[in-house]
Each structure stands twice: as C-alpha cells, then as structure tokens.
Amino acid sequence: xxxxxxxxIIARFVVFADLTGExxxxxxxxxxxxxxxGAQLEAxxxxxxxxxxxxxxxxxxxxxxxxQEVVRNIAHSFYLEExxxxxDPVRLAELEALRDARD
Numbered sequence: 001x002x003x004x005x006x007x008x009i010i011a012r013f014v015v016f017a018d019l020t021g022e023x024x025x026x027x028x029x030x031x032x033x034x035x036x037x038g039a040q041l042e043a044x045x046x047x048x049x050x051x052x053x054x055x056x057x058x059x060x061x062x063x064x065x066x067x068q069e070v071v072r073n074i075a076h077s078f079y080l081e082e083x084x085x086x087x088d089p090v091r092l093a094e095l096e097a098l099r100d101a102r103d
Contacts, residue, residue, distance in 0.1 A: 010041075
C-alpha cells in the first residue's frame with residue numbers, strides 16, 4: 001500500500017513545518033508551504049486521497065506528544081474530508097457541523 005509511505009513523508013513535512021520554531025523557520029514561509037501542500041493534497045485522485053486520509057490515523061501512533069496530535073489532525077487541518085465530500089452536499093453539511101462542534 002503506497003499510501004502509508006506517502007503519508008509518512010507528508011507527516012514529517014507537516015510536523016517539521018508546524019513544530020519548528022520561528023528562529024529556524026520563517027512563519028510566513030511555513031504557512032505558504034502548507035498552503036501549497038494543502039492544494040496539492042486536495043487535487044489528488046479521490047480514491048488515493050481516501051487511502052491517504054486513513055493512513056494518517058495509522059501512522060500517528062509512530063509519533064508521540066504534540067507531533068502525534070499534528071499527524072492525527074492532518075486531514076482536519078487541510079480539510080481533506082471536505083475535499084473528498086465535494087460532490088455530496090449532505091456529507092459536507094455533516095462535516096461542517098462536526099468542524100463547528102470541534103472548533
């Protein structure tokens with residue numbers, strides 16, 4: 001399954017960008033990089049994106065502490081479930097309600 005190794009690559013990148021201090025990584029550059037990554041993730045073929053979203057949950061156990069939370073929340077942070085449900089208004093409404101309750 002290719003989704004697991006790809007999820008690991010993405011997770012390392014996201015953890016680095018999210019948890020590296022401003023003294024080592026310019027926050028504006030970090031945000032820009034994350035926006036580009038998010039757009040590229042949303043553009044993936046939906047079947048593979050589904051596998052990838054599920055893979056983040058699996059690989060989160062490989063991390064601890066704050067990094068584990070970052071990995072566990074990649075799908076949420078990048079609105080990937082919403083990208084998967086783009087053609088399903090009922091599912092989008094459910095996801096919006098879940099997001100409102102969570103945030």
